[in-house]
Amino acid sequence: MMDVVKGLRGTIAHVVAKPNMSVLFLCVTVDIFVLLFCVTVGSVSGLSFKRNDAPVIGILSQESYSPPPNVTSYIAASYVKYLESAGARVVPVRINQTLEQYKSLFNSLNGILFPGGGAHLITSGYARAAKIFYQLTIEANSRGDYFPVWGTCLGLEELTFLTSGKLLLSSTNTNGVALPLVFTNESRVSKLFSGFPPDLLTALASEALTENSHRLSLATETFRNNPELSKFYRVLSTNSDEKTEFVSTMEAYDYPIYATQWHPEKNAFEWTRDYIPHSPNAIKTTFFMADFFVNEAKKNFHKFSSEEEERDALIYNYTPLYTNGSAFEQVYYF
Secondary structure (H helix, E strand, O other), rough: HHHHHHHHHHHHHHOOOOOOOOHHHHHHHHHHHHHHHHHHOOOOOOHHOOOOOOOOEEEEEEOOOOHHHHOOOEEEEEHHHHHOOOOOOOEEOOOOOOOOHHHHHHHOOOEEEHHHHHHOOOOHHHHHHHHHHHHHHHHEEEEEEOOOEEOHHHHHHHHHHHHHHOOOOEEEEEEEEOOOOOOOOHHHHHHOOOOOHHHHHHHHHOOOOEEEEEEEEOHHHHHHHHHHHHHEEEEEEOOOOOOOOEEEEEOOOOOOEEEOOOOOOHHHHOOOOOOOOOOOOHHHHHHHHHHEEEEEEEOOOOOOOOOHHHHOOHHHHOOOOOOOOOOOOEEEEE
8 A cells, every 4th residue: 555655656746847835735635545545445344453452361271180179170370471471361261161161161262272281182171171162263263253272282282183183192202301493494484483583583493492391292204194284284393302303383274273392481480490491582482472372362352241251250360379399380270
C-alpha cells in the first residue's frame, strides 16, 4: 500500500514542475483516499486488525509420584511464570476430568501447553487429556478456529505419539545437559524463529543455551521414515548425544502446533541444577520463546462464559509450594 502512495506522489510531483499548494493538496487527497481504503478493507476482512490482548492459556497437569496428602497431580511453577512473563494468564488443566469438562475448557482457553515430566504417553491422565485437546485442536483449526498448542520435552514426545499413533522414541544420553541448536534449512521459513533477532539465533547455534532433561528422543531417521510425522511437522533444529541425532525443535506445517525437546522455561526460573544456563542469551531465549507462543494465543478469541467462571479457573486460586531443592523451585499441587 505504501508503494502505491509513493508512486502516486511521484507521478504528481513529476507532472507539476514546481511544488506548490496544488501539489500539497493532491498529496493530502491521496493520503486521505488511501486511509479510507485501508479502513474499508479492514472492516470487510474483519479479522485483519483483531487481537486478543488478554489471553488465557491452559497448562496440563500430570500425576505426582510423591504428592502431599490429598493431592494427585502437579504443575511446575516455572511454566506458569514463563507464560505470565509474556503477558498471559494461566489456567491449570487438571487430569481425570470428563470429556464435557475438557470441551468446555477448550472453548474457554486461547491455547494450551503440554509440559515436561514423567507421565506415561498412553495410559496416564496426562496422556488422556492431551489426546482430547489435540483432537479438539485439529478440529477447531480445520474450521478456521485458530487454537495453538505447545509441547515441551514430554509434551513433544506426547505429540509425536498423538500424530503418528506409535511409540517411536529412542534412548539417548541427554538427561541433564545444555546444548546449542543445530538449525535445519526449514528453520529459515519457520513461524517460530521468524521474529528472533539474528544475534540471538547465532547465539542459539553457537552457545549451550537449551537445557535437556530427557532420556528418550525422536531420532531424526525415525522422523524421516514415518510419513505421518514427516508430512505433519517440519524439523527446525536437531541435536545429538554423539550417537543418535534427534529432533529438538519442530512445528506443524498446517496447524499452530509447536514443540521443543528442550526446556525454554528453565533458563529464567529454575536454579537447582548447575547445567541450566542463566547467561544473558539464555534468558533472552526464554522470553522470546514465551513471547512467540503467547502472541499465537492472542489470535484466539475463546472466552469463559462469565468473569466469575474465569476468575474461579485461574491459577491465582492456588499457592505454589517451595520444594527446597527438587528439580523444580516451586510446584502447584492439585
